[in-house]
Amino acid sequence: MSSKSQAAQAGQALWAKMPKANAELFALTYGSLVTELVRDYEDPIEVNAQLDRIGYSIGVRCVDEFLSKADVAGMGLTTQCQNLRDTAEVVAKMGFKMFLGIQAEVGAFSQDQRCFSIYLQDNPLSTFVELPEDDPSGGEDLRRLKYSNLYCGVIRGALEQVNLKVDCNIVRDTLKGDELNEIRVELKEVLADGAGDDYKEE
Amino acid sequence: MSSPILFVIVGKNEPLFEAEIDTHTGTTGGNDLSTRQNYFVLHSALDLVEKSAWTTNSMYLRVVDKVNHQQVSTFLTAGNIKFMLLHGGKGEEVVRSFFNEVYGYYVKLSMNPFYKYDTPITSLAFENRVRAAARAYLC
Numbered sequence: 001m002s003s004k005s006q007a008a009q010a011g012q013a014l015w016a017k018m019p020k021a022n023a024e025l026f027a028l029t030y031g032s033l034v035t036e037l038v039r040d041y042e043d044p045i046e047v048n049a050q051l052d053r054i055g056y057s058i059g060v061r062c063v064d065e066f067l068s069k070a071d072v073a074g075m076g077l078t079t080q081c082q083n084l085r086d087t088a089e090v091v092a093k094m095g096f097k098m099f100l101g102i103q104a105e106v107g108a109f110s111q112d113q114r115c116f117s118i119y120l121q122d123n124p125l126s127t128f129v130e131l132p133e134d135d136p137s138g139g140e141d142l143r144r145l146k147y148s149n150l151y152c153g154v155i156r157g158a159l160e161q162v163n164l165k166v167d168c169n170i171v172r173d174t175l176k177g178d179e180l181n182e183i184r185v186e187l188k189e190v191l192a193d194g195a196g197d198d199y200k201e202e
Numbered sequence: 203m204s205s206p207i208l209f210v211i212v213g214k215n216e217p218l219f220e221a222e223i224d225t226h227t228g229t230t231g232g233n234d235l236s237t238r239q240n241y242f243v244l245h246s247a248l249d250l251v252e253k254s255a256w257t258t259n260s261m262y263l264r265v266v267d268k269v270n271h272q273q274v275s276t277f278l279t280a281g282n283i284k285f286m287l288l289h290g291g292k293g294e295e296v297v298r299s300f301f302n303e304v305y306g307y308y309v310k311l312s313m314n315p316f317y318k319y320d321t322p323i324t325s326l327a328f329e330n331r332v333r334a335a336a337r338a339y340l341c
Contacts, residue, residue, distance in 0.1 A: 024313075031316075034315060035315045128314050128315075129314055129315060129316070130316065130317075130325055130327065131316065132317075132324070133325075
């Protein structure tokens, strides 16, 4: 479809303009962040929640950068996203490409068109990572840790700024043995525009 | 008579990894007595490792000790972790190649944020790779 390849091309062009960072430094920094969180909170469920919160702050800022860069370059956003399918394409083909340089695919749209999945073949955050084996003495079970939960927070934060309230979950993870990473995104509601009751005109 | 090869990674205070490789079957084996003897030989060579570390500025320390018909070769990593190999007279270049390959795997392991430096290595992937390298170079 032309819109799909348009998004992919636009993503490629945006990626070319972004300043780059060393991939190993990026992965190692994220790794230290996660291990510090594990040391502080110990419970992997709590760590997942913290990663989601950190991702949320990042997403809120990313979406502004994305929209401004994409507009200035005048590419692909001449028409607004008409439905969730377009939004999914933009997030995967342009968003992930622009910030991480990776190819993400979308798929598994639900019947009511309110859910979709993003597939990542390789995950730059989890280079070199191997989840430790189960601790037989009954310590924290790190198998319940969602290492890349940051992505869920980023998507949630970014889409909330454009009035789409979503829930994100990692359903498949290469660190746990699956062939690819899958993030399931569900639209909860479309928020109304506006600054809230306090600012209503008299 | 098969000469089992013993590969041990020693940290500051304790061994971090051990693998006994039987050259004929390529798997773990050997009876208990000879295994314990081998460990003893390896650990008694640790002092000699310290000594010969000062004589050269390369990481590969070649053969540091000879006991009966067995030799202990050592490789010192940049972080002062000792890779020690107890073998029955393998060529120096072969052992050097083996150590270099294991060093590569060790560096990848230490990039794992969940692995703490100088702690015992429990990763199955690492063990499999080391055994594969041993089969490739030393059998």
